[in-house]
Amino acid sequence: MRRLGYLLLSIAVLAGAVAVWRSMARRATPVTGSHAAHDPQAATHAHAAGNSPEPRIDDAPPPAAAPPGMVWIPGGTFWMGCDDCGMPDARPVHLVRVSGFWMDETPVTNEQFDRFVRETGYVTVAERPLDPAQFPGVPAAKLVPGSAVFVPPASVASLDNPMQWWRYVGGASWRRPEGHDSSIKGRDQHPVVHVAWDDAAAYLKWADKQLPTEAQFEFAARGGLDRQHYAWGDELEPKGRAVANIWQGAFPVANSGHDGYRGTSPVNAFPVNGFKLYDMGGNVWQWCADWYRPEYYATLGAITENPQGPPDSHDPAEPGMPKRVQRGGSYLCADEYCTRYLVGSRGKGAVDSGSSNVGFRGVRLVSR
Numbered sequence: 001m002r003r004l005g006y007l008l009l010s011i012a013v014l015a016g017a018v019a020v021w022r023s024m025a026r027r028a029t030p031v032t033g034s035h036a037a038h039d040p041q042a043a044t045h046a047h048a049a050g051n052s053p054e055p056r057i058d059d060a061p062p063p064a065a066a067p068p069g070m071v072w073i074p075g076g077t078f079w080m081g082c083d084d085c086g087m088p089d090a091r092p093v094h095l096v097r098v099s100g101f102w103m104d105e106t107p108v109t110n111e112q113f114d115r116f117v118r119e120t121g122y123v124t125v126a127e128r129p130l131d132p133a134q135f136p137g138v139p140a141a142k143l144v145p146g147s148a149v150f151v152p153p154a155s156v157a158s159l160d161n162p163m164q165w166w167r168y169v170g171g172a173s174w175r176r177p178e179g180h181d182s183s184i185k186g187r188d189q190h191p192v193v194h195v196a197w198d199d200a201a202a203y204l205k206w207a208d209k210q211l212p213t214e215a216q217f218e219f220a221a222r223g224g225l226d227r228q229h230y231a232w233g234d235e236l237e238p239k240g241r242a243v244a245n246i247w248q249g250a251f252p253v254a255n256s257g258h259d260g261y262r263g264t265s266p267v268n269a270f271p272v273n274g275f276k277l278y279d280m281g282g283n284v285w286q287w288c289a290d291w292y293r294p295e296y297y298a299t300l301g302a303i304t305e306n307p308q309g310p311p312d313s314h315d316p317a318e319p320g321m322p323k324r325v326q327r328g329g330s331y332l333c334a335d336e337y338c339t340r341y342l343v344g345s346r347g348k349g350a351v352d353s354g355s356s357n358v359g360f361r362g363v364r365l366v367s368r
């Protein structure tokens with residue numbers, strides 16, 4: 001599954017540019033919609049009867065005591081997506097019903113991932129040797145395992161080309177997020193990064209969990225709020241206070257760190273949402289189980305129960321590169337670029353690629 005991604009790498013190497021692409025072109029669409037057009041709704045801890053096709057949050061109690069580090073997401077019916085975010089793949093807003101489930105209260109941390117690796121000996125995709133057979137003509141010395149690292153440029157001509165700020169860095173991995181000379185010392189409680197989709201799935205299998213579906217993620221992220229723009233409400237900075245780790249300033253050259261962090265932040269650094277979940281917007285992107293197709297929402301009916309995503313992937317922007325959904329946005333999402341901390345917006349990533357701003361969290365289903 002890495003082959004396509006590394007073919008791009010080989011092209012970049014041959015061109016003399018070690019900088020690589022990876023997952024970022026997908027986040028190039030700025031928001032053009034008006035937030036002011038939105039009509040905020042009250043929280044929907046309603047008690048609507050039966051299967052009424054209206055937004056509601058189930059009021060049944062949790063089925064058991066919470067597993068360590070997890071919180072109960074009660075299930076319900078919600079309006080998924082965003083019609084006024086300026087993002088065609090988030091349209092149309094549609095009703096979705098999800099069953100209750102357990103969810104990790106934070107993204108998986110470096111400390112947690114380290115325990116998994118120590119117990120299992122697991123080697124992440126970014127740490128594995130590259131197969132020269134897949135890169136004919138590329139000198140073996142160039143085939144160095146690594147991952148995509150955000151490196152702020154001094155200036156940019158435009159925001160159209162993510163290769164201006166993404167570099168393929170040899171030696172970059174979850175252990176060394178910025179490359180050979182870096183480490184995660186002091187970042188135990190930061191989210192693990194540089195994890196490909198398979199890495200996340202392997203960790204969660206070990207932990208007896210699984211990746212959330214995109215619908216589970218968005219329902220949980222909304223925290224019981226109905227059609228708000230963010231996981232915490234309808235204002236980016238309620239009362240002038242930063243409540244998520246995003247980018248402030250002129251992307252990608254000037255990050256003011258107004259929210260306290262220029263890179264990743266501890267997973268509990270910002271307030272919880274309505275379901276007591278941390279970091280459902282900002283800090284790091286989080287893998288979901290679903291394949292990505294931009295038109296998927298338009299294929300669904302009036303109300304869909306526990307959608308699992310399309311059967312396969314297709315991104316017209318990068319045909320032939322299998323992608324899964326990512327959600328939540330990251331510390332690199334800014335007002336003028338990405339803005340995928342908007343709770344109804346969608347991200348996507350090549351399954352064989354992590355980067356310095358992509359992590360994950362798990363869910364556990366209730367046996368019925």
Ligand SMILES: [Ca+2]
Pocket residue numbers: 245246247248257258259260261262263331
């Ligand atoms: Ca920040």
